[in-house]
Amino acid sequence: MMIAIYLICILLAAYGIGVYINFTVSEGKDERGKAILAKVAQVAFVFICLGFSFHLIFIEFFSPTVEQVRTSMTLWMCLVFVSNAISIIIQRKKM
Amino acid sequence: MKKSERVLSNNLYLLRAEKRWTQKYVAEQLGVTRQTIHSLEANKYNPSLVLAFDISQLYEKSIDEIFSYEKKGERE
Numbered sequence: 278m279m280i281a282i283y284l285i286c287i288l289l290a291a292y293g294i295g296v297y298i299n300f301t302v303s304e305g306k307d308e309r310g311k312a313i314l315a316k317v318a319q320v321a322f323v324f325i326c327l328g329f330s331f332h333l334i335f336i337e338f339f340s341p342t343v344e345q346v347r348t349s350m351t352l353w354m355c356l357v358f359v360s361n362a363i364s365i366i367i368q369r370k371k372m
Numbered sequence: 373m374k375k376s377e378r379v380l381s382n383n384l385y386l387l388r389a390e391k392r393w394t395q396k397y398v399a400e401q402l403g404v405t406r407q408t409i410h411s412l413e414a415n416k417y418n419p420s421l422v423l424a425f426d427i428s429q430l431y432e433k434s435i436d437e438i439f440s441y442e443k444k445g446e447r448e
Contacts, residue, residue, distance in 0.1 A: 307404035309417050369407075372417050 282348060286355035293358030300365050313372055317364040324360045328353035382439045385413040387431050402426050 304310040335341060335349060388398060395409045402409070402423065411417035412427075419427065428435045 304405050304407055307408050308420050308423060309408040309411055310405065312417070372411055 279344070279348060283351060286351045290355045290358040293355075293360075293362035296362035296365055297358075300369070304369070309372060313365065313368045316368055317361055320364040321357055321361045324353075324357045328356065378441055378443055379415075380418045380439055380441055381415055382412065384409075384427070384438065387433070387438065388413070391431070398430070401430055 300310070301314070305314055332346075332349065332353070336346065341349070388395070395406045395413075399406045399409045403426075404423070408417065412419055424435055424439060428438055431438060
């Protein structure tokens, strides 16, 4: 079960990084690209903050095992990369 | 107090069509991507002041002739 979650997370994260790199190389050099990347970074930052807050509460009040923390951190990073990729796709169409 | 929504519009598409330039050519001249030119022409993206000056030089028109800052509507 855990391996399946890790695999899905790795695939999603790889997709997110792929979208980000592809956009940075193809369109991210000029001012519109930089404006899009700035907006996307704002969205990703929100998820980083939320994930950090969640982990503080999770570790403080729920006394999780190492495996649970590892899984939640994997999911967190996956969420950050995916949110980054989705924001890029949305902003590309909007802007 | 009334606030009016102002929108920056442009006639870049018409100017480009007059000159029979492609989006790719304009993008190369301005040092931006073709997608940026498309977004500018579709009024989806407002250019920076530097890019606006570059555009005005490329088309040999003043910024006022290319861009207009209009009131779209009024709301309270």
